[in-house]
Amino acid sequence: VLTSGLAVSPGAAVGRVVLSADDAVAQASTGDVILVTTETSPDDLHGIIAACGLLTSRGGLVSHAAIVARGMGKPAVCGAAAIEVDVEGGVLRVGDVTVRAGAVISIDGTTGDVVVGAVPVTVATEPPELDVLLGWADELRQLEVRANADTPQDAARARAAGAGGIGLCRTEHQFLGDRLPLIRRVILADGSASNAAALAELHAVQVADFTGILEAMDGLPVTIRLLDPPLHEFLPDVGELAVADAAGELDDDRRAMLQLARQWAEHNPMLGIRGVRLGLLRPDIYRTQVRALAEAAAARLEAGGDPRVEVMIPLVSISAELADVLADVREVFDEVSAASGISIPWLAGTMIETPRAALVANELAELAQFISFGTNDLTQMTYGLSRDDVESALMPTYELRGILDADPFATVDTIGVGELMRLAIESARETRPDVEVGVCGEHGGDPDSIAFFARLGIDYVSCSPARIRTARLAAAHAALGEQVTDASR
Amino acid sequence: VLTSGLAVSPGAAVGRVVLSADDAVAQASTGDVILVTTETSPDDLHGIIAACGLLTSRGGLVSHAAIVARGMGKPAVCGAAAIEVDVEGGVLRVGDVTVRAGAVISIDGTTGDVVVGAVPVTVATEPPELDVLLGWADELRQLEVRANADTPQDAARARAAGAGGIGLCRTEHQFLGDRLPLIRRVILADGSASNAAALAELHAVQVADFTGILEAMDGLPVTIRLLDPPLHEFLPDVGELAVADAAGELDDDRRAMLQLARQWAEHNPMLGIRGVRLGLLRPDIYRTQVRALAEAAAARLEAGGDPRVEVMIPLVSISAELADVLADVREVFDEVSAASGISIPWLAGTMIETPRAALVANELAELAQFISFGTNDLTQMTYGLSRDDVESALMPTYELRGILDADPFATVDTIGVGELMRLAIESARETRPDVEVGVCGEHGGDPDSIAFFARLGIDYVSCSPARIRTARLAAAHAALGEQVTDASR
Numbered sequence: 001v002l003t004s005g006l007a008v009s010p011g012a013a014v015g016r017v018v019l020s021a022d023d024a025v026a027q028a029s030t031g032d033v034i035l036v037t038t039e040t041s042p043d044d045l046h047g048i049i050a051a052c053g054l055l056t057s058r059g060g061l062v063s064h065a066a067i068v069a070r071g072m073g074k075p076a077v078c079g080a081a082a083i084e085v086d087v088e089g090g091v092l093r094v095g096d097v098t099v100r101a102g103a104v105i106s107i108d109g110t111t112g113d114v115v116v117g118a119v120p121v122t123v124a125t126e127p128p129e130l131d132v133l134l135g136w137a138d139e140l141r142q143l144e145v146r147a148n149a150d151t152p153q154d155a156a157r158a159r160a161a162g163a164g165g166i167g168l169c170r171t172e173h174q175f176l177g178d179r180l181p182l183i184r185r186v187i188l189a190d191g192s193a194s195n196a197a198a199l200a201e202l203h204a205v206q207v208a209d210f211t212g213i214l215e216a217m218d219g220l221p222v223t224i225r226l227l228d229p230p231l232h233e234f235l236p237d238v239g240e241l242a243v244a245d246a247a248g249e250l251d252d253d254r255r256a257m258l259q260l261a262r263q264w265a266e267h268n269p270m271l272g273i274r275g276v277r278l279g280l281l282r283p284d285i286y287r288t289q290v291r292a293l294a295e296a297a298a299a300r301l302e303a304g305g306d307p308r309v310e311v312m313i314p315l316v317s318i319s320a321e322l323a324d325v326l327a328d329v330r331e332v333f334d335e336v337s338a339a340s341g342i343s344i345p346w347l348a349g350t351m352i353e354t355p356r357a358a359l360v361a362n363e364l365a366e367l368a369q370f371i372s373f374g375t376n377d378l379t380q381m382t383y384g385l386s387r388d389d390v391e392s393a394l395m396p397t398y399e400l401r402g403i404l405d406a407d408p409f410a411t412v413d414t415i416g417v418g419e420l421m422r423l424a425i426e427s428a429r430e431t432r433p434d435v436e437v438g439v440c441g442e443h444g445g446d447p448d449s450i451a452f453f454a455r456l457g458i459d460y461v462s463c464s465p466a467r468i469r470t471a472r473l474a475a476a477h478a479a480l481g482e483q484v485t486d487a488s489r
Numbered sequence: 490v491l492t493s494g495l496a497v498s499p500g501a502a503v504g505r506v507v508l509s510a511d512d513a514v515a516q517a518s519t520g521d522v523i524l525v526t527t528e529t530s531p532d533d534l535h536g537i538i539a540a541c542g543l544l545t546s547r548g549g550l551v552s553h554a555a556i557v558a559r560g561m562g563k564p565a566v567c568g569a570a571a572i573e574v575d576v577e578g579g580v581l582r583v584g585d586v587t588v589r590a591g592a593v594i595s596i597d598g599t600t601g602d603v604v605v606g607a608v609p610v611t612v613a614t615e616p617p618e619l620d621v622l623l624g625w626a627d628e629l630r631q632l633e634v635r636a637n638a639d640t641p642q643d644a645a646r647a648r649a650a651g652a653g654g655i656g657l658c659r660t661e662h663q664f665l666g667d668r669l670p671l672i673r674r675v676i677l678a679d680g681s682a683s684n685a686a687a688l689a690e691l692h693a694v695q696v697a698d699f700t701g702i703l704e705a706m707d708g709l710p711v712t713i714r715l716l717d718p719p720l721h722e723f724l725p726d727v728g729e730l731a732v733a734d735a736a737g738e739l740d741d742d743r744r745a746m747l748q749l750a751r752q753w754a755e756h757n758p759m760l761g762i763r764g765v766r767l768g769l770l771r772p773d774i775y776r777t778q779v780r781a782l783a784e785a786a787a788a789r790l791e792a793g794g795d796p797r798v799e800v801m802i803p804l805v806s807i808s809a810e811l812a813d814v815l816a817d818v819r820e821v822f823d824e825v826s827a828a829s830g831i832s833i834p835w836l837a838g839t840m841i842e843t844p845r846a847a848l849v850a851n852e853l854a855e856l857a858q859f860i861s862f863g864t865n866d867l868t869q870m871t872y873g874l875s876r877d878d879v880e881s882a883l884m885p886t887y888e889l890r891g892i893l894d895a896d897p898f899a900t901v902d903t904i905g906v907g908e909l910m911r912l913a914i915e916s917a918r919e920t921r922p923d924v925e926v927g928v929c930g931e932h933g934g935d936p937d938s939i940a941f942f943a944r945l946g947i948d949y950v951s952c953s954p955a956r957i958r959t960a961r962l963a964a965a966h967a968a969l970g971e972q973v974t975d976a977s978r
Contacts, residue, residue, distance in 0.1 A: 271875030386760035
């Protein structure tokens with residue numbers, strides 16, 4: 001074993017080391033490769049798709065690499081801090097050991113181990129008993145289990161694993177990889193002409209996206225979250241462009257891009273123009289997404305389908321934000337209904353991601369038919385801790401010194417975050433007794449967290465397709481635990 | 490009137506336009522100058538000191554420029570977004586109007602107006618009636634008013650304005666300007682030798698700082714907050730260094746600096762390694778500060794003084810963080826007491842800046858004799874909004890559309906942030922009925938916020954020296970308001 005990192009996406013992979021996304025694509029055709037980088041960004045998506053496993057020296061359980069790997073069901077080890085990736089030298093180093101690009105390594109996404117050479121692997125198969133067991137679990141559990149799925153393929157895979165719908169479709173994830181330039185054009189559009197062209201393209205691709213997802217999940221709820229890009233993940237890197245500019249390497253287009261990227265650059269993107277804030281500054285983007293969604297639903301209805309659309313507004317902290325955006329959403333649905341002559345049913349909802357949203361849940365429930373806790377962000381903001389920045393440096397120190405029993409980004413903090421959730425559910429149900437309550441953060445697939453959510457009385461959890469079966473079982477455990485508690489009273 | 494911005498620091502200034510801190514220093518000797526920039530950073534402090542007024546195109550009420558200007562009592566207008574600062578061209582532009590560097594402008598920090606040319610100004614004097622009025626206010630008010638003061642000069646000014654102590658001494662502010670290289674060396678120290686040298690220097694300057702402050706506030710409480718640097722404000726700019734590196738302009742020292750700055754660089758510094766987190770990763774820094782403080786207090790006691798030391802730990806979100814750091818603080822005080830033979834009284838306390846700290850205030854109050862709400866950060870994290878990023882782009886849109894009635898960074902949000910404060914005070918007093926409760930954010934000087942804090946039952950507010958008199962009056966208004974309410978029952 002060369003070193004260990006965080007086990008962020010289960011399964012084992014064996015392959016040759018490649019040190020860039022482009023190399024992964026170039027070399028994958030001649031055999032399996034493992035992409036080894038410091039960390040990944042949406043720009044690396046083609047390489048992640050090409051690789052059979054991911055290994056990063058930075059980042060934690062909810063880093064970009066980890067979330068994308070889990071979403072794809074690919075083995076991954078992240079935050080293996082002992083690894084130094086030397087792209088120019090074409091090697092990775094761990095202490096005195098050097099491994100060249102092209103050499104074979106093995107990674108174990110269940111233990112976090114990184115091994116030099118090829119370790120024999122077997123393909124896991126699901127025994128038929130698993131379906132019997134999960135059938136029993138489904139009979140017992142009170143919690144519905146939905147999937148976080150962003151594409152028709154994810155949706156189909158989630159449905160096969162027993163998901164009862166989509167609890168979170170992150171529309172910004174539909175623009176990773178080769179569609180990244182489009183979403184950049186949409187966000188950076190500065191004049192009406194380029195704006196209109198970018199929005200028209202956005203509309204066209206979204207109609208196709210939504211049609212495919214609604215078809216794959218026909219008859220089951222599909223929660224579409226309107227665009228919520230942390231700008232720094234979607235805009236070009238100002239630092240890189242500035243260096244290229246200083247070296248005189250930028251053409252006019254890229255220099256204009258640098259100018260716009262500077263204008264939108266944020267000191268703290270996680271606390272910046274995200275979600276509903278972008279939606280209010282640029283109402284054209286949300287209106288375009290909603291029009292595509294309404295048209296896709298109308299077409300599905302016309303074709304005899306049963307689309308169950310739930311529209312979710314992200315990053316709300318003030319009830320007036322939600323009211324303003326929902327007025328627009330309603331108007332667009334009404335327009336499409338009028339134009340098509342088809343009545344399109346839909347539900348309005350919001351995420352509870354900021355502490356303030358939890359504290360004003362009574363106001364939000366006047367406007368929203370469902371609320372869904374985004375526990376990643378809620379944890380981040382309740383602690384005032386950015387998962388990107390602290391998981392590698394601070395968390396290990398805190399766990400070592402016993403300051404934290406567990407990583408709160410993996411298992412929900414029942415005392416702080418949990419108390420905000422309890423207050424929010426209580427006040428939301430006072431306003432609207434039948435408000436639907438979900439959880440769609442990474443915690444939605446964690447058994448310990450699921451047990452806590454069941455006690456809070458939520459209606460459903462939503463997790464990545466790979467964790468659906470785990471969540472079904474954990475929900476049954478939670479229900480059994482409650483019965484035992486009741487019986488012992 | 491050329492344009493308007495946010496009125497962030499009251500008073501009027503007339504002077505020649507300078508576009509950089511260095512120019513301000515160079516030209517201030519030949520007459521008043523007004524520093525006009527996009528925004529300011531600690532690197533600009535010498536220019537801010539030299540200028541008679543500040544004008545920025547970005548940033549809001551709690552931007553670096555605004556806080557420093559208020560601290561110095563200098564007129565400032567920030568976030569005048571219509572202004573384009575063209576440093577290379579040596580001009581500033583507002584639409585079609587161009588003002589050259591060297592031209593005279595006037596700014597009004599009470600209205601936010603920016604005027605071309607010299608507007609006649611008068612020096613405000615305080616009529617003797619003011620002291621009579623404030624004397625009446627002091628008899629009525631229930632709230633103690635303390636000052637945010639970081640230097641002996643600030644402390645003396647605050648005491649003259651009627652402050653009953655220091656509620657917040659931000660030790661990181663003691664390292665702005667020409668001491669910035671020292672604090673950089675302390676934070677970036679990577680080996681024991683350079684580390685020890687930097688810490689020795691830190692110790693020496695802090696003994697002098699604390700001695701001066703304790704002397705100026707003899708007999709009154711002095712709350713010393715241990716180092717809480719948002720790293721991005723204190724470390725060199727990675728982008729600038731990278732551009733210089735690409736141009737081959739860095740020597741070995743500055744290249745090493747770039748390497749270290751990259752290592753510490755954060756995606757979201759406001760949610761990164763701040764306050765107690767740095768204190769726990771680098772216990773040597775806090776131990777050095779506390780040793781300096783204890784020695785300064787011992788020396789004051791020996792000289793017959795009456796130092797009233799309160800040690801405050803910033804950015805706590807987990808009670809074990811506070812327990813760990815306070816154990817160290819206690820150990821150092823005991824060591825200094827033993828070595829000097831002088832018993833040094835001190836109080837242990839913490840800030841409530843993260844939503845989670847508010848939610849676990851009962852646990853914190855077991856360890857802390859006082860708690861102080863840092864309402865700037867608490868607002869930021871409760872909304873999930875970075876004040877640096879949203880004040881110029883988002884806030885004006887939100888106020889225009891009626892989504893926000895008031896800027897929550899100026900007047901406290903009673904519904905969300907206020908509810909967290911109420912919950913925290915209630916649970917802290919359950920654990921420790923005599924826990925001292927303060928507020929030391931910018932809201933501590935805002936009359937509307939003070940009225941709300943009085944209703945919450947806090948013990949004191951702490952604000953910048955320039956707002957002490959306002960706060961004394963507002964606290965009396967709040968007490969009168971309560972009496973009227975009581976009488977009408």
